[in-house]
Amino acid sequence: MTETTEAPASLKQTEGVVAAFRDQLRGQVSVTASVVQDGLLDIWAAMDEGAPRTEIERWLTETLERSLYQVTDIDSRLESVLPASR
Numbered sequence: 120m121t122e123t124t125e126a127p128a129s130l131k132q133t134e135g136v137v138a139a140f141r142d143q144l145r146g147q148v149s150v151t152a153s154v155v156q157d158g159l160l161d162i163w164a165a166m167d168e169g170a171p172r173t174e175i176e177r178w179l180t181e182t183l184e185r186s187l188y189q190v191t192d193i194d195s196r197l198e199s200v201l202p203a204s205r
Contacts, residue, residue, distance in 0.1 A: 133165040137201055144190045152182040155193060162201075174200045 140158035144150060159179050166172040178196065182188075 129167050136161050136165040149189050152185045155188050156182045171200050
């Protein structure tokens with residue numbers, strides 16, 4: 120029997136959404152919380168239930184209290200939540 124190393128479709132979809140969000144942020148130093156909310160909502164919708172999705176939910180809640188995010192911080196947090204997404 121051959122083992123497959125291909126990621127499940129939902130993981131591939133999530134990685135694609137994360138990549139699209141990172142592309143949107145490229146070249147910017149900071150973005151508004153509403154930009155972060157939009158990106159996180161897209162990521163959340165693509166994810167399966169589990170700890171990473173719960174972390175995205177916490178982050179979404181935080182965006183209600185903030186107005187600005189540094190892009191480097193967003194990248195770091197995305198990496199900590201979804202290490203395979205880079």
